[in-house]
Amino acid sequence: MKLHFLPFLATLAYAGPHSCRCRPHQRCWPSPQEWNALNRSIDGNLVPVRPVAAVCHPAEADSDACKIVTEQWTNSTWRASQPGAVQWENFEAWPEHNESCYIESPPNVSCGQGRISLYSARVQSAAHIQKAVRFAKQRNIRLAVKNSGHCFLGRSAAVESLQILTHDIKGIELVDDFLPAGAPADAREGPAVTIDAGVSLREMYTAVGAANRTVVGGSSFTVGAAGGYVQGGGHSLLGPLKGMASDNALEFTIVTAEGDLITANQYQNGDLFWALRGGGGGTFGVVVNVTLRTFDEVPVMLTSFNITTAHGNPSFWEALTQFHAAIPGLNDANGSGYYWITPNVPLGGNVSAAALTAGLTFANETDPARIDELFRPLLDKLNSLPGIKTDYASLPLPSVRTVFDRFYLLGDHDSTGTIGLLGSRLFSRDLLASADGAGRLITALQRLEYQPGRALIGHMVAGGAVAANGATVESALHPAWRRTAVHLVLSATWEATATLEEQESVREKVTHVEVPLLRSVEGADAMGSYLNEANAYETEFQASFWGSNYPRLYRIKQRWDPTGVFIVQRGVGSEDWDEEGICRKR
Numbered sequence: 001m002k003l004h005f006l007p008f009l010a011t012l013a014y015a016g017p018h019s020c021r022c023r024p025h026q027r028c029w030p031s032p033q034e035w036n037a038l039n040r041s042i043d044g045n046l047v048p049v050r051p052v053a054a055v056c057h058p059a060e061a062d063s064d065a066c067k068i069v070t071e072q073w074t075n076s077t078w079r080a081s082q083p084g085a086v087q088w089e090n091f092e093a094w095p096e097h098n099e100s101c102y103i104e105s106p107p108n109v110s111c112g113q114g115r116i117s118l119y120s121a122r123v124q125s126a127a128h129i130q131k132a133v134r135f136a137k138q139r140n141i142r143l144a145v146k147n148s149g150h151c152f153l154g155r156s157a158a159v160e161s162l163q164i165l166t167h168d169i170k171g172i173e174l175v176d177d178f179l180p181a182g183a184p185a186d187a188r189e190g191p192a193v194t195i196d197a198g199v200s201l202r203e204m205y206t207a208v209g210a211a212n213r214t215v216v217g218g219s220s221f222t223v224g225a226a227g228g229y230v231q232g233g234g235h236s237l238l239g240p241l242k243g244m245a246s247d248n249a250l251e252f253t254i255v256t257a258e259g260d261l262i263t264a265n266q267y268q269n270g271d272l273f274w275a276l277r278g279g280g281g282g283t284f285g286v287v288v289n290v291t292l293r294t295f296d297e298v299p300v301m302l303t304s305f306n307i308t309t310a311h312g313n314p315s316f317w318e319a320l321t322q323f324h325a326a327i328p329g330l331n332d333a334n335g336s337g338y339y340w341i342t343p344n345v346p347l348g349g350n351v352s353a354a355a356l357t358a359g360l361t362f363a364n365e366t367d368p369a370r371i372d373e374l375f376r377p378l379l380d381k382l383n384s385l386p387g388i389k390t391d392y393a394s395l396p397l398p399s400v401r402t403v404f405d406r407f408y409l410l411g412d413h414d415s416t417g418t419i420g421l422l423g424s425r426l427f428s429r430d431l432l433a434s435a436d437g438a439g440r441l442i443t444a445l446q447r448l449e450y451q452p453g454r455a456l457i458g459h460m461v462a463g464g465a466v467a468a469n470g471a472t473v474e475s476a477l478h479p480a481w482r483r484t485a486v487h488l489v490l491s492a493t494w495e496a497t498a499t500l501e502e503q504e505s506v507r508e509k510v511t512h513v514e515v516p517l518l519r520s521v522e523g524a525d526a527m528g529s530y531l532n533e534a535n536a537y538e539t540e541f542q543a544s545f546w547g548s549n550y551p552r553l554y555r556i557k558q559r560w561d562p563t564g565v566f567i568v569q570r571g572v573g574s575e576d577w578d579e580e581g582i583c584r585k586r
Contacts, residue, residue, distance in 0.1 A: 020583040022140045023160055024118065030139055035119065038135050042121055042128040049120045049163065050113070051092055051101035052084040057111035073103055076222040076414035080148035080200070083120035083165050087222075087416040091154025091536075092116055094580075095500045104496035115154065115580075117144050117163035124168055126253070126261050126288045132164050133286065134259035137565050142581060145282040145566070147197060147224030150414075152422050153536040155228065155282050155568035159580045164286055166197035166227070171289070172207045178291055180251050182267035189250050194291040197226050202409060209401040213294040214238070216245045219338070219408045226290040228281025232532035233477045235487065238400065240334045240464030241298070241363045246277040246477055247469045248293040254285040257565035261288070266474075275556045275572075278477030280531055280545070282568040284560055297399040301362040301371045302407065303337075306391040307382060311344055311352035315385040317442050320356060322385075325438035326378040327485050328429050330360065331463035333374055337361050341445070342455040352452065360460065361403055368394045419493045423510045423535045425518035426478075426527045429463060429485040444521050448490065448514060459487040478547050480528040487530050490514060511537045531570075541570040 022028040030038075039046035055065040072078040079085045086092055092114050093100035099112030121132040136143040144158035146165050171194075178192035179185070193215060195204055202221040208214060216236045223229050225245075234245025242248060251265040252273065264273040275284050307323070309316050320341065327335075339358035346352050362371055371394050382390050397403055431437035445456065462484035470482030492510050494503055515535050529538065531545035542550040550572075557573040567574050567581040576586050 021142045021160075021581075023582070028140065030135075030141075034139075038121070038131065041131045042123065045122040045124060045128060047083060047120050047122060049083045049117050051111060051116045052079075052082050053101045053103040053105075054084070054111040056103055056107065057101065057105070058108060059110065061107075070103060074415050074417035076148070076150065076220075076416040077412060079416055080150070080222045080224075081167055083122065083146070083163055084116050085417075086146070086149030086151065086154065086156050087414075088152065088154070088420050089417055089496070090419040090421065090494075090503075091151075091157050094159060095503055098500075100496075102496035115157040115159050117146075117158065117161045120146075120163040120165050122165045122168060126255060129164060129166070129255045129286050129288065130259045130261060132162065133255055133257065133565065136162050137257060137259065137563070143565055145227075145286055147227035147281075148200060148222045150220065150223045150416070151228055151281075152420065152533050153531075153569045155280075155571065158568075159582065166224075166286065169196040169198040169288070170203070171196040172199055172204065174207065174211055174213075174294070175291070178250060180265040180267055180291075181263045182265070187267075189293065191294045192250055192291050193294050194251075194289055195226050196289045197224070197287055199225050201225050201229070205401060205404060205409075208294055209297075209399075211294075212297050214297050214400045215292055215294050216242050216248050218245075219404070221409055221412065221414050225292075226287050228532060230290055230292070231276055231279065231281040231283075231287065233278045233481065233530065234532075235459060235461040235530065237336045237361050237403070237461065238363060239461040239466045240331060240336050242293075242295060243465040243469040243473070244278075244477060244481065245292070246475055247466075247473045249277050249290055250293060251291040252276050253288040253290075255288060256285045257561040257563070271556050272560060274474055275476050275553055275560075277473075277475035278546075278549070279553050279556075280568070280571050283557065283566050283571045283573070285566065297401065298364040299366045300397045300400055300403050301365040301368060301394055302397055302403060303358075303360045303362070303371060303375070303392065303394045305339075305356075305358040305360060305375070307356040308389045308391075309354050309387045311354050313354060313387045315388050316343065316354040317446055319382050319385055319388050320445070321438045321442045322378060322381045323356060323358075324432050324441055324486070327460060328433045328463075330374060331429070331460060331485060333371070334363050334365065334464055335360050335374075336363070336460050339458040339460070340455045341458065342453065343450045344452050344454065346452045358458075359407065363400065366396060368396055419496065421492050421507060421510055421536060422489055422533055423491075423515040423518065424487065424489040424529050424533050425515070425521070426462075426480050426484045426529060427486045427488060428480070428483045428522060428527055429467075430483065431522055432485050441521050444517050447517060454491075457489045457491075459489070460485070461487060476546060476549050476553055478528045478531075478545060478549065480526075480547055481530075483527070487533070488518065489533055490518075507537055511535055511539065534570075536569055538570055542575070545570070546572075 101111035142161035337360035
C-alpha cells in the first residue's frame with residue numbers, strides 16, 4: 001500500500017537540529033520514500049491522519065462520513081479507535097495557532113490539524129512499536145502514544161507528531177500462579193492477568209469476571225488499563241480493600257526510547273519498574289503489556305446517599321461539612337465511591353436546588369444493618385439541619401462485577417467528545433478527622449463560583465490498603481496518596497467557538513485561582529494532585545504530581561530517555577521542553 005502524503009506549510013523558523021525536533025517544512029523531514037519504507041516495515045499499518053471532523057468542513061466535505069462522525073462524536077469507544085481524535089476535543093486543537101477542527105464550528109470554517117498527529121502507526125505487535133520508535137528517534141520526530149486517548153491533560157496528542165496507536169493490541173491471558181521473569185521459582189505471585197496495551201477496562205473486567213475474579217480498576221469503559229491509568233497510579237472502588245492499580249502491577253513489557261523490548265519487574269530493570277508504577281504514561285516508553293494481580297470476587301454493599309435543599313440555603317454547606325467529617329469512619333469500613341456536589345441545580349423557571357449525590361460501596365460486606373448503622377449518626381446530624389432533606393438506601397450485591405454491570409458501566413461507552421479542563425487536589429484523612437478540618441475544606445469550596453449545573457466530583461478511593469501499602473510497596477506514586485481520604489475534582493469548559501482570549505481566561509481562572517484555593521486548605525507542600533485527573537497547566541507539577549519522588553523519577557528518565565523521545569504534557573522531564581515538546585529549553 002502506498003501512502004498519500006499530507007501537504008504542509010512552514011509555520012516556524014528553523015531552530016537548529018540540536019535544540020528542536022524535525023518539522024514538516026524542514027529538509028530533515030522524512031521523504032515520501034522514507035514514510036513508505038516505515039509503512040512496509042509495519043505491514044501497511046501507517047496512515048496519514050486528519051482530525052475526525054475534517055469530513056464536515058469544506059476542503060474534505062463528505063456528507064455520509066460527516067453523518068457518522070456527528071452520530072459518534074460523544075462515543076468514547078469510537079473515539080478510542082480513531083487516530084484523528086482523543087477523548088476531550090480541546091486537546092485536539094492548537095488555539096495559539098488558530099488551528100482547530102470542531103464539529104460545532106460553522107461548516108464554512110476550515111479545518112486545522114491542531115494537535116492531531118500527522119501520521120499514525122496503527123501497531124499490531126511489539127515489533128511494530130519498536131520500528132516506529134526507532135524511526136522517530138533516528139529522524140528526531142515528535143512522538144505521541146495513544147492507547148484510548150482518555151487523558152484529561154491531552155498527553156495522547158502532540159503537534160506535528162508520529163502517533164503510535166496501541167488500541168488494536170488486545171491480548172488477555174489469565175494466569176493461575178504468576179512467576180515474574182527472572183524471579184526464583186518460589187517467588188510466585190498468585191493469580192494474575194496479563195493484558196496487552198490496547199485492552200480497555202471494560203474488556204479486562206469481562207475477561208477476569210468470566211473466571212469469577214476481580215481486579216483493581218477504574219469506573220470507565222474505554223480507559224486503557226495498561227496505559228496512563230496504571231502508570232499514573234490508578235484509583236479504584238477497590239482501593240480501600242486492595243490498594244491502587246499500580247500497587248498491583250507485577251510486571252511490564254515495554255519498548256524503550258532505544259527501541260528495545262524489555263521486561264521490568266522487581267527482579268530486572270527495577271528502576272524502570274519503580275517509575276512505571278506511578279510515574280505517568282507515555283514517558284518512559286511504550287508499554288506492550290502489563291501483568292496485574294487478580295482476586296477472588298467479593299460481595300458488595302452499595303449505598304445511595306443524597307442531600308438536597310433549596311439553592312442558597314446556608315445549611316447546605318454545614319451538611320457538606322458533616323458529610324466530609326464522616327468520611328474517615330466510612331472509609332475505615334472499606335467504604336469507597338464517588339459523590340457529586342452541585343450547589344446550583346436548575347429546576348426550571350427561577351427555581352434552583354443544591355444537592356450532594358453519592359454512591360458509596362463497601363467491598364466484602366454482606367450485612368445491610370451494619371452499614372445502615374454506620375450512616376445513622378451522620379443522617380441524624382443532617383436531618384437536624386434546617387431545610388435539609390436526606391435520602392439513604394443500601395443494597396447488597398453479589399460481586400464487584402455486578403456493581404459495574406448494573407450501575408457504573410451501563411451501555412457500551414463513556415460520554416466524551418466535549419471540552420473540559422480539570423483542577424484537583426488530594427485531601428488527607430488527618431484533615432477530615434481533625435476538629436475543624438472538614439469545615440476548612442468546605443469554607444474553601446464555598447469560595448468557588450458555581451454556574452448552574454457546575455459540580456465538584458469527590459472520589460473516596462483511598463485509605464485502607466492504599467494507606468497500608470505505603471509500608472510495603474516501592475513505587476513512584478505520590479506519597480500523599482498514602483495519607484489521602486478524598487480526591488476532589490473541579491472542571492470548567494468553554495464553547496467551541498470561544499476566542500483564544502476567552503479560553504485563556506478560563507484556563508487562568510482554573511490554574512491560578514481555583515486550584516490554588518484547593519491547595520491552600522492544607523498548604524502547597526502538604527499533599528498533592530492525582531496526575532491522571534488534574535489541571536493540564538498545573539504549576540509546579542513536579543511537586544503536585546510526585547512530591548519527594550520527583551528527583552529520582554527525573555534521574556530515571558535521563559537514564560532511559562536522555563534525548564526526550566517521550567515527552568508529554570506535565571510529564572517527567574517536560575520542563576526541559578517548550579509547551580508543545582518541540583524545542584528544548586535547556
